[in-house]
Amino acid sequence: GAVVSQHPSWVICKSGTSVKIECRSLDFQATTMFWYRQFPKQSLMLMATSNEGSKATYEQGVEKDKFLINHASLTLSTLTVTSAHPEDSSFYICSARASGRKSYEQYFGPGTRLTVT
Amino acid sequence: GQQLNQSPQSMFIQEGEDVSMNCTSSSIFNTWLWYKQDPGEGPVLLIALYKAGELTSNGRLTAQFGITRKDSFLNISASIPSDVGIYFCAGPLGSGSRLTFGEGTQLTVNP
Numbered sequence: 001g002a003v004v005s006q007h008p009s010w011v012i013c014k015s016g017t018s019v020k021i022e023c024r025s026l027d028f029q030a031t032t033m034f035w036y037r038q039f040p041k042q043s044l045m046l047m048a049t050s051n052e053g054s055k056a057t058y059e060q061g062v063e064k065d066k067f068l069i070n071h072a073s074l075t076l077s078t079l080t081v082t083s084a085h086p087e088d089s090s091f092y093i094c095s096a097r098a099s100g101r102k103s104y105e106q107y108f109g110p111g112t113r114l115t116v117t
Numbered sequence: 118g119q120q121l122n123q124s125p126q127s128m129f130i131q132e133g134e135d136v137s138m139n140c141t142s143s144s145i146f147n148t149w150l151w152y153k154q155d156p157g158e159g160p161v162l163l164i165a166l167y168k169a170g171e172l173t174s175n176g177r178l179t180a181q182f183g184i185t186r187k188d189s190f191l192n193i194s195a196s197i198p199s200d201v202g203i204y205f206c207a208g209p210l211g212s213g214s215r216l217t218f219g220e221g222t223q224l225t226v227n228p
Contacts, residue, residue: 042220105150
């Protein structure tokens with residue numbers, strides 16, 4: 001149980017284009033999902049908290065107009081990187097917290113490798 | 118603040134050896150989580166700790182919630198090559214359900 005998928009697993013896009021990444025909880029409902037980015041040999045950095053049916057909460061320093069988050073259902077959250085630039089190239093990972101389970105346990109997707117050329 | 122200091126940063130061991138790593142903070146935590154991340158993958162939850170002094174095992178892995186609530190330890194016994202990866206500790210960040218992560222311990226196991 002507690003399986004989270006991400007799509008795509010990798011994407012290459014040209015500078016100035018937008019990219020959408022999907023995060024799905026496959027066998028549980030997730031009222032809250034989280035988006036992280038990770039640079040090589042570094043830890044996970046929380047970007048935003050996505051709550052089903054409401055606006056996402058962004059961490060300090062994360063541009064909400066650049067990283068659009070939508071959590072329209074209990075099993076799907078999307079992250080759209082708008083007007084991507086090479087510095088946005090990174091490993092993006094989502095996680096989900098299962099409704100009714102112990103509060104802090106997050107289950108992670110396999111990640112999406114974004115390369116902006 | 119609520120930074121987590123994880124050590125050691127990296128470990129190189131021989132197959133069969135036991136491993137110990139720890140995570141400390143200047144703040145008190147009510148929960149400690151240990152994750153493992155393989156290259157190019159997302160982290161996988163190994164052990165969750167919810168009570169000070171708690172000792173929990175998952176196969177060859179054992180984690181402890183420190184009595185002071187400011188530290189946690191993860192031990193791996195009889196390491197095998199598939200134990201290779203980055204181990205992260207994590208704890209709640211402020212209120213709500215957000216997590217903050219340690220810097221990670223990179224484990225290499227030589228066969």
